[in-house]
Amino acid sequence: MIDVGKIRAQFPLLHQKVNGENLVYFDNGASTQKPQVVIDAIAQYYSNNNANIHRGVHYLSQKATDKFEETRDTVQAFINANKSCEIIFTKGTTDSINLVANGYRSMLNKGDDIIISEMEHHSNIVPWQMCCEVSGATLKVIPILDNGDLDMDAFENLLSEKTKLVAVTHISNALGTINPVEKLITLTHKVGAKILIDGAQATPHTLVDVQGLDVDFYCFSAHKMYGPTGVGVLYGKEALLNELPPYQGGGEMIKEVSFEKTTYADLPHKFEAGTPNIAGVIAFKAAMDFITDLGISTIAKHEDTLVQYATKQLLTISGMQFIGEAKKRAALVSFNIEGLHPYDIGVLLDKMGIAIRTGHHCAQPIMEHYKVSGTARMSFAIYNTKEEIDSCITAIKKAQTMLA
Amino acid sequence: MIDVGKIRAQFPLLHQKVNGENLVYFDNGASTQKPQVVIDAIAQYYSNNNANIHRGVHYLSQKATDKFEETRDTVQAFINANKSCEIIFTKGTTDSINLVANGYRSMLNKGDDIIISEMEHHSNIVPWQMCCEVSGATLKVIPILDNGDLDMDAFENLLSEKTKLVAVTHISNALGTINPVEKLITLTHKVGAKILIDGAQATPHTLVDVQGLDVDFYCFSAHKMYGPTGVGVLYGKEALLNELPPYQGGGEMIKEVSFEKTTYADLPHKFEAGTPNIAGVIAFKAAMDFITDLGISTIAKHEDTLVQYATKQLLTISGMQFIGEAKKRAALVSFNIEGLHPYDIGVLLDKMGIAIRTGHHCAQPIMEHYKVSGTARMSFAIYNTKEEIDSCITAIKKAQTMLA
Amino acid sequence: MGTIVAIQAELVEEFDMFEDWMEKYEYIIDLGKSLPMIDDKHKIEDNLIKGCQSRVWLHADNDNGIITYTADSDAIITKGIVAILIRVLSKQKAAEIAKADLVFIDKIGLKEQLSQTRANGLLSMVKEMKLYALALKDR
Amino acid sequence: MGTIVAIQAELVEEFDMFEDWMEKYEYIIDLGKSLPMIDDKHKIEDNLIKGCQSRVWLHADNDNGIITYTADSDAIITKGIVAILIRVLSKQKAAEIAKADLVFIDKIGLKEQLSQTRANGLLSMVKEMKLYALALKDR
Ligand SMILES: Cc1ncc(COP(=O)(O)O)c(C=O)c1O
């Protein structure tokens, strides 16, 4: 059993009143709060250690470089990558996906297919639309079943020798669906295509083993994993990253620059142009250590309990309509209440100190599918409690009365 | 007169010993140190205020959004932009330049010219090489005179109705040259072209008034301005930013997404896909306030004194060869010592607690021009002192003896 | 019809009487529930202001420099605030609207509803109301 | 010729005698100033390892599984360390080189010279020495 009180004590932000009430933070799918160790890691870096990396021969620069590279090694271990040069630091999942999608612009042609799904976050839709526009490739979409599962039969039908890339989310931020990534990967590889998994909602909640999965590209954000904003990861198999054209040009990513001919640096530097978010990357290690120390399965178990409890309690509300009831779900509950606009619910809950997310969750096609303008979403993290869910249910009922 | 002691007291990192000696930090051109107010702003954000921005209706999200937008307003005032929507947050100068260069890929054609200069940082070379490769445009290079000034006659000869874009640095990071940006801008506009100025080395040292300059695009990094890593700015005139195609696709940057048609959000959001470096952006305000409170001209004056003093003292070293003796210079001195490799100087100075930068400074074409493998560079900030220069000179002499 | 300043003062007084946020929001919700505040024929794409979460339709009629706004929203609270904004700005002279300083928003504690988050579309609505007035004021 | 382990131990002992960093670096600089450690005909582009700041040329000869390395650098300190690395790894069996654990680097306080910063090219040099040995060891 975990001691949630002890865990909460490590998160300074949680201990505040909002609109006179104890804060209940259920917007973890958007961004988690940060434990003191992460906040301290940033302050310590700037107070003791700050310098630009990779080029300086002086002590501070070397120390900063070593710490920066330590995080790379930690990420490698965290997702079980084969080599640390397969870990590219970006500014977030969106940046990671764009890096790959931009590279594919020149690798695809008319007649090639990219397959995404109906449940993707805009960050895993728009880059591919832009990629198709430039390359002439066609974007195909895996539909979802009404319960929120991917239509796997439809997926198999979409796959063909024309398929060059599949880009699907591991866990849906709008529905909570855990997709069968192993199966998606196997099927994709059967037709000789590559697959990118958007892991933004997965790395905070589930063990990811990129070698075990045999996934080609995997993307995620530190800020959803108790880590700092402005840091993301692109994992890619070494051979594929070597094939992928560079994304941004600049310092760090070159071997040699002349006006006649510029050659690019080896991995991972080829994809890390410019001064990175050094403080953020270094502090991200503390966030991963926080997760590893607790154990990702402990976190998942706790969050599962919360999802189940919340689902049960929400059912006591009249007019409750769950959006997304996939067989396997993680860490969040998405719903609407008959006759109520999610925005109105969100505003009134906020007045009662409760932060949930309402709206389209950057997944408008999903909203289109369910013919709703948005949903209300409670998304959980390791520091949330059943008592908080109780407060939230009471608040929803009060809002319902006010709005009725 | 400024009280440097009082200023130094605000920078926790400066008060340490490196290899048993008091740290002398002369690598400010690479990245400056951070005052306590900046470090505190980050910790306070994460401890009280952290949430994802622009979409949430709850209190924390609104407060974070307000603070994030406050920084945008502060940047607007800092560089005297006309509107706050002309301020785009990026991850750094490199990211800013790539954003523009990527947009120009589809706006240029064979027969068009882009002009850069021989003294550019790789970040203002490689993106344009990549842009030319895709668009078919031709890259032209303004040569420099041996003293480190731009060859303005050559520039006028390069300009023609074929010129579509000029991209030049405001201040050279390798030579210290302050370029005549007003004149560059006027001449560029005369042929109907647009101009991007790389301000990475300028915003920490000189007043920048984008409206006064009538510059089209202006790029800079927070981490060189006493601010956090992972934050940069692209300023662009509203009309030009509206014309420029979007860069990254994802959350935030869209108006509406469907598989048939995606429409892009208005400025500045169109260029800010994904969760940004929220903590960094918010803390950047504290850094700009720090500069504004001191006064940028006070900073410049102090740094000028240091440059002059350092130049004079360096001349007491036998075999001193300055690299870059432009008429107008800022904040740094770049040099070589006859018979010595800059790397060897850098290593030995580090042993004496002194951090300078040695190498090609991400400006290989400049090194090519002067036929050197690298230079040693002392670059200054508001917290540096003449006493530190004295220590540095003594250390260089000692290194010279050891290496002789 | 009072001046914009006077109506704002009125509103501040009214809102001062509420004991807590609940009474205040109950009042806004009541306003939001009132009859449609816009003719159905104006509820068209062209008049739509899209917040990320709630949508606002805004229509303006100009009668000799006096502007009448009608509007609606799909969310009740947004609609209630729309009603308040209309009460303040509608049926006023274009020049007055253009230069109006909407101090009441802060004073009645609705600042968060017109924040920079792009959630409800209200900030854009106010901007459009003012832009419309600005375009007319010198005619 | 001692084993790699023995030579490392020797080096640690030697370096232990230095009183301070100055003596240590004076020694390294002396090593760096010694005669060229590579035949000029091997100082070619193909043998060049580019650090950002100093450059290293590395050449390897294989004589029945015994590898002889020769190398050079344009910076004196880098060259001095190159000399030390050669002393440890050259004229050894490929299999021994491939599995060698270069503990001495840390112990003699030269860790920073083989750090992740890409400045001097030494880390790449060690990697290449090992790769070469690895490729030969099972032949
Ligand atoms: C002149 C110049 N341009 C561009 C850059 C790149 O800035 P950043 O690494 O912050 O993207 C630098 C920083 O070294 C610079 O000095």
Ligand SMILES: Cc1ncc(COP(=O)(O)O)c(C=O)c1O
């Ligand atoms: C499934 C999914 N993909 C991508 C993203 C984008 O992540 P970021 O905003 O950190 O780039 C998110 C975050 O909301 C997400 O939930």
